[in-house]
Amino acid sequence: MNAPLPSHVLPPMERRPVPAAMHEALKARFGERCSAALAVREQHGRDESPFDVAPPDLVVYCESTEDVAFVVQQADAHAVPVIPFGVGSSLEGHLLAVQGGVSIDLSRMQKIVSLEPDDLTVTVQPGVTRTQLNNEIRHSGLFFPIDPGADASLGGMTATRASGTNAVRYGTMRENVLGLTVVTPQGEVIRAGTRARKSSAGYDLTRLMVGSEGTLGVMTEITLRLYPLPEAVLAAVCTFPSVDAAVRTTIQIIQLGVPIARCELLDANTVRAVNLRDKLGLTEAPMLLMEFHGSEAGVAEQSATVQAIADELGGQGFEWATTPEARTRLWAARHHAYLSALQTKPGCRAVTTDTCVPISRLADCINESVAEVDASGLSYFLVGHVGDGNFHMGYLVDPNVPAERELAEQLNHQLVQRALKVGGTCTGEHGVGLHKMGFLVEETGEGAVSMMKTLKRALDPKNIMNPGKIFS
Known part of the structure; x- marks a missing residue:
């Protein structure tokens, strides 16, 4: 068995640039919301991790599930990587374009889709931040407790299975995400989970997506548990x-x-x-x-x-x-x-x-x-x-x-x-990203990582969803 690379050494990865035909199709659909400007690309090619990686080839600002599906369908047709982007607060290199491609900026998807106070649930778009959510639902007497410190987007928090300061009482995103709307690697829109508090219906696709770090699909709506504001x-x-x-x-x-x-x-x-x-x-x-x-x-x-x-x-x-x-x-x-x-x-x-x-x-x-x-x-x-x-x-x-x-x-x-x-983990909340790929092998073993790769290949055979993250 080959020894894993040191955590700060990235494995060699070939970049897959956006072809002219795909660029033209995206420009025709999105106009100024599709940008190849260097300053915009550099903004989307840097996070809070210590890695320096070349920026993506394009940035597309999406405003709906249909927008995201269109970008992913183009990426699937041309075998080009897509990388979801929220607010850029990742500490592990999740949003870096290690193989080039398109950064899908979700920050404009900031709608509260539906609030159901009697059921203690809310459905939001992925660009909504935790602070925005709590400000907009305060009138209901409810709040969302997961607080990772940074004012992260709820899409990014779901993708990394974030937790934070309140986790000791309220749990992590794993316990608090009830359902998702997801754009698959083929550009199909699916729904995982419901607003019900439990379900035994088939494979738990919601839990599979929570913590997948953008490697299995792009989440465009998220249904969350809410809690009464304490007395x-x-x-x-x-x-x-x-x-x-x-x-x-x-x-x-x-x-x-x-x-x-x-x-x-x-x-x-x-x-x-x-x-x-x-x-x-x-x-x-x-x-x-x-x-x-x-x-x-x-x-x-x-x-x-x-x-x-x-x-x-x-x-x-x-x-x-x-x-x-x-x-x-x-x-x-x-x-x-x-x-x-x-x-x-x-x-x-x-x-x-x-x-x-x-x-x-x-x-x-x-x-x-x-x-x-x-x-x-x-x-x-x-x-x-x-x-x-x-x-x-x-x-x-x-x-x-x-x-x-x-x-x-x-x-x-x-x-x-x-x-x-002592039975712990290499990452309690930040996710694996680029920085902890070697640690993941040490923690779970080659067999478990091989199973993860099998799931990735089955769902994303062209390896276009945030490639090069979690495992090489």
Whole structure:
């Protein structure tokens, strides 16, 4: 068996340019919504990953399912790659045109197709962002809880099986997507799933598409679960003498069954970065950001239990926030962590990790990973949705110093090995994309990856749907 390539080395891939006949057909249909301008193509050929890849040959701005189907039918006829594009916030290279082709920009598909408050469901187009959705449905007394930090599009969140800060209570996109409208690799429009809460009808195509990273089809409508806005919401921030103390507090909270809604870790480096960027004045020490949802009495009971646990492990400086404005100020620290950290080393790129481990092994994994990066001397930051065992180390590297990139990838590989050894995964929420293809083989084995490739070949025999992602 051939050893997998290092995670930062892309396998050689031949580009498949858009032929003139296809370009003419798209231009005739879409007019100015079909662009070959270099600035537009470069915008769609770059994400938040550390990879540099040539941009797509064309960008087409779609506004309906019929638009998407037309583009894919042309791509199928000419065997040209298509790459779905949302807001460009991917960290793993999902939207990069490694084989050329057409970037299908879905950002103009921003309609709330239908809201069914009595059923707690909503159907949206893929360009709707989580913030837009919650703003537009607030009058219904409902909300959509999945919050990956970035204001990502719901299409991108579905494609990568995203989760985020609320996952410890509300789950991930896997649990919250009920149905999909999908354009297949042949340009056919199909429906997977329903608005019902469960079904035993045939293969679960919805779950197959959720997390497929655009490699099996383009999602053009998404039906989601909604939740009632909680009666009471209480947020808190608490600092700790060490990362270990903060993580062990989290473990006890989860093992005691406290139904906490959010439990986020920021290390001292991250707190320092957000203080500099947002002038928040937070204590520059390892910190937990927590949020409790429920009734007034339930929230009071949960918060008292958590404060007692934290006190035993050295937690101090509890700051409580009950108003939306105060909670927003506290959560700005978490939501701005990535960009704040980048600004501490001007011109740097971030190599991000995304491991998730069983909660009982979280402290060991984080402690060993922090010790390794401290010993290396490389700049870094640490954040995590630690309530469900998911944490991110961000290694800050100078793109002009190859040795820093090599060191970051070595640390990343050691971290993934550590996670896999204790029954964890190489990616808890970002997806595989380009960066984790080698890790996928290590995690699942050649047999499982071979089965995935068989599904891909059966559904997409011409390999036009976001080729070169998940596996080479």
